[in-house]
Structures are given as structure tokens and as C-alpha cells.
Amino acid sequence: MVLKNYFFTIFFIGWVVLITWLSLFSFSGLDTGSVSIPYADKVTHLVFYGGFVVLGCLFIRELKSRKIACNGAIAIMLPSAVIYGIFIEFLQYTITENRMAEYGDAIANTIGAGLGALLIWWYFSKKQPLKWKI
Template sequence: MLLITMLSLFSFSEISLDTGGLNIPYADKITHFIFHTVFVFLGSLAVRERTRGQIGIKKATIMILVLAIIYGIIIEVLQYTITMDRHAEFGDVLANTLGAFAGIILIRWLFSKEKPLKWKF
């Protein structure tokens, strides 16, 4: 989380990356989506692990979903208020939110009633 926060708030305008003419439309939105999908997926598992299974997977996913959405909004607000060359975008917040919901769908699909998540402590 610290690395993503730093990458989101620091300027990289001096760094020039040669992409070799590769142009991926909406690459930044795809990155936001994937990050928040992974954030919710791993975060939910981490909450379950830290609480030794006392918090159910449903409650863990909802907690992490809310945290991921709030985190995404805070990063965009910080980009708008404290950075000079970074821009806050509603599209980023939307990509973050959709990615967070995708993380919930992924974890619930992988650990459905047919394949329950078993915790041994």
C-alpha cells in the first residue's frame, strides 16, 4: 500500500520511458482496476488470516471493499490537492471501485459453497 501511495503521489515527469511505440488505450484505468481487484482479494484473505477465521469471508470482503474505495478516493483527493503535476480523475475512482467489486466477485467465486474456504488453526 505504501508503494502504491508513493507511486500515486510522486512526480515522474523527469523520467522518460521509451515504450517502443506501444500505445495501450486506457492503460492507467486498467492498472487501477487490477490493483483494486488484487487489493480486495488479498486484503480479504489477510483479514481472515489475522483474525484466525473469526471474521467471516463475507464480512471481511465488505470491510476491505469499503477500505479500498475510500483509499482510492483519498488518493485522488491528495493528487488534486497536494501534487502539482498529477491530476485527479473521476475515471480513476470509477476504475478503482469496479476493480474492488471485481475482487469480491473473484473471491466469492473461488470460495463458493462448492469450494468453501477452510481455515485450520
């Protein structure tokens, strides 16, 4: 067992832990000063859940020793990301005091996951794609 053979596994797990931590802990004391970026929250959701799907597909590819089709990995990770995003919104609603669940966040999560799926599909199926299998 060589650690470098599990790069995407470690990166994906770390990404999910980061999403969970940032979603469930309050940053109400954080002073952003006069910085105000419109829809920054929704863009963050898009990036996080797009990354979830991309890294998740690479994690599955690594875990299955490249013996799963790209579309199969997407079929697993896309609904997983959407369900995970809805679950996190539910946890924000039920167990946190300073965080709130929003339908807009769940929609941004879903769109981000879809964009991540399109990105990984395109990356491995373009005219001169990277090889999904060896």
C-alpha cells in the same frame, strides 16, 4: 510470533505502500517510447484495487485467525478500498504538482475493488471451495 504466519499481512501492507507510492510520485521523465496501450491507466487501477480487496480479505482472515466470515471480510475491505481510492485521488489533486485527479480513475478503482470482492467471494464459495475456516 512466526513471520510466515503474517505473509498476507506483509503482502497487503506492501501492496498499499506500492499503490500509494505509484499514485503520488511523478514519472513524467519516464520515456515509454512508442508504446501506447489503450486504457492502460484504467486497467492498472482495476488491478491495483482488485488486488487491494483480495489481499485485504486474506489479511483480515490472517489477522482474525480465520474467525471472520468471508462476507464479513469483504464488507470491510470493499468500502475501505473505495474510500482509500477516493482519498488518493484527493491527495493527487491537492498535494502533487504533476499528477491530477480524475473521476475515471475513481470509477476504475471502484470497479476493480468490486471485481476483487467478487473474485475472493467466488474463490471461497464455489462448488468445491477453498476452506475459509479451518
